[in-house]
Amino acid sequence: MSVISHTLNMETYSEIAQVEEFDSQQERELILRCQERDTAAMGTLVVQYQHWVYNIAFGILGHHEDAEDAAQDAFLSVWQNIDNFQFRSRFSTWLYRIVKNKCLNVIDQRKRRKTDPMEIDDSQPWVPLDTVTPEKEALRTEQSEMLHAALDRLKESYRTILILRELRELSYEEIAEVLNCTLGRVKSRLHEARKALRTELERIDW
């Protein structure tokens, strides 16, 4: 792992620690304030969750700008629908479900962009979505690129469940809530996803 990515990861871990320290009572108060249309409270919620929201979106989409857009849209959706949150589930699972849906929207838009002839700009050479600029290239290790390439080849449902479990370390119950499926489905899908990723990584001889 390069020095840059190591440094970044250290920053990331400090942010994770910050998120974990977030008290559930504080969170409840912030949500209640958001329901009273307090934008300052919303800003605090964004700061607390932006790390995981962005990383889940990036894990699913594999593209920084798309992930940032999806994360912003997810937070905007939270603000617009915060009145519907009744504290029956954890706020984080509710939020991650919104993030997942936003990512699915982005994937649908990509598919439409690729199939709609009106949307194809022939004046520019086609650039794959996963291509990164030289500046961003420096931030990526070879290993993470290979892993992203392998993840990109998986079905979207496999990629999502792997990100939620391996990256965010959600429990099976939380994953079932985010994906709106049964525990049995989570178990079987996660197993299939892990097997598929293993096969993909073997295929690229990693």
Place this chain on the structure above:
Amino acid sequence: MKHQRIQKHLSAYFDNELTSVLRKKVDEHLRVCQECTEMLEDFKVNRGRIAELVHPAPSLKDAVLAKIRETENAPHENFLSTLRRWVFRPITVGTTAFSTVCLVVALYFFTNTPTPQYDELLDFYFEVHTQEVANNPLKSNVATPLNTPATDTEDFGEGTDTLLDLFFED
């Protein structure tokens, strides 16, 4: 338990989500099965690789709050766009068309159904009834003068029935 069935539980075993009985069986199987042991090891390695994918997130606060302000400051435009989105949904268009057709059909039948002239018919009925009572004192409790001339009650009765039938048909 066969190899394939055990392998299906490997992922849950890895996440410590198995019952103690099933976990024990997987443990026993892993002691003798090289393929499942390798798969479990790969699961472990890949978890570590994915965990390293975390990137420092860009600060989203300002952008999100700007978007919120944008939507809050343009309620009219937002309302119109929401309304447009709802109005042009297939279900809304379909429901509106169906309701309109139902309304038009209902109005057509309502306006073309002849309403019976109850007042006239009732007046006529009471007149006939009064005559009948006058001519047939036995059919009513009303006292009739003794000098009332007798009439052909049967003929009048049939006629009354016919008229009453006509009234009820209407």
